Amino acid sequence: MSHDESAHAGSDADVIARSVREPECFGLIWDRYAGDVHRFVMRRLGRDLADDVTAETFAAALRQRARFEPGRSARPWLFGIAANLIGKHRRTEIRGLRAVARLGIDPVERSWMSEGVEERVMAGSARPALASALAELASGDRHVLLLVAWADLTYxxxxxxLGIPVGTVRSRLHRARQAVRRSLTHDPLTEPMLREVPTWTS
Structure with missing residues (x-):
C-alpha cells in the first residue's frame, strides 16, 4: 500500500479496531510506523538486532491489539513495546555504547549515525563522551532521554x-540531561555541541 493510501485508511485506532476482525488490516500500522521503530532500535542496538526487535515489536502489538484504547495514536504504544524489548538486550546496548566511548567509532557500521539530531550529537569528539554518558545512565532514564531525542515523542x-506519570518523565529526563551535560562539559571540545543540540541537555 502506498503512503497516500495508508494515510487515508483511517486513524490508528480505527485501523486497529478493524484489524480485530480483519487481521490483515494491521499491515497498515506496519506501513505507517515500521520505519520509525526500526531506526530507533537500530540506533540503540545496532543493525544485527534491529530487524528482529522491530518484527517482535509488531508481533507483540498484533497480539495485544484488542486491548488498544480508542482515540490513541499507535506511535507511542509501539515505541513503548520496542523500549521494553530493547530493555531485554540491555547488555548489548551498554556494550555498544562502551565500544563507542572507548574507540570513538560504532562497531556496528556506525548505525547510530543516520540523520538529524543524532548525527550532530554523535559527531566528532562529542561521540565518545556522549556514549560514555549514555552507558552510565539508569535504564529508565536512558529510555526517557532517547524516546524524546531519537523517537521525537512528547513528554x-x-x-x-512507558506507563509512567508525566511527572516521572520530567524528573527522569532532567536527571539524564544533567548527567549528559556533566559528561560533555568535562571536555571543552564538546561545549559547542551543548549549544547546538539543546534537546539533549536543556
Missing amino acids: AEVAEA
Missing part, C-alpha cells in the same frame, strides 16, 4: 509509552 507520549 505525554513518553509517559504513555
Whole structure:
C-alpha cells in the first residue's frame, strides 16, 4: 500500500479496531510506523538486532491489539513495546555504547549515525563522551532521554509509552540531561555541541 493510501485508511485506532476482525488490516500500522521503530532500535542496538526487535515489536502489538484504547495514536504504544524489548538486550546496548566511548567509532557500521539530531550529537569528539554518558545512565532514564531525542515523542507520549506519570518523565529526563551535560562539559571540545543540540541537555 502506498503512503497516500495508508494515510487515508483511517486513524490508528480505527485501523486497529478493524484489524480485530480483519487481521490483515494491521499491515497498515506496519506501513505507517515500521520505519520509525526500526531506526530507533537500530540506533540503540545496532543493525544485527534491529530487524528482529522491530518484527517482535509488531508481533507483540498484533497480539495485544484488542486491548488498544480508542482515540490513541499507535506511535507511542509501539515505541513503548520496542523500549521494553530493547530493555531485554540491555547488555548489548551498554556494550555498544562502551565500544563507542572507548574507540570513538560504532562497531556496528556506525548505525547510530543516520540523520538529524543524532548525527550532530554523535559527531566528532562529542561521540565518545556522549556514549560514555549514555552507558552510565539508569535504564529508565536512558529510555526517557532517547524516546524524546531519537523517537521525537512528547513528554505525554513518553509517559504513555512507558506507563509512567508525566511527572516521572520530567524528573527522569532532567536527571539524564544533567548527567549528559556533566559528561560533555568535562571536555571543552564538546561545549559547542551543548549549544547546538539543546534537546539533549536543556
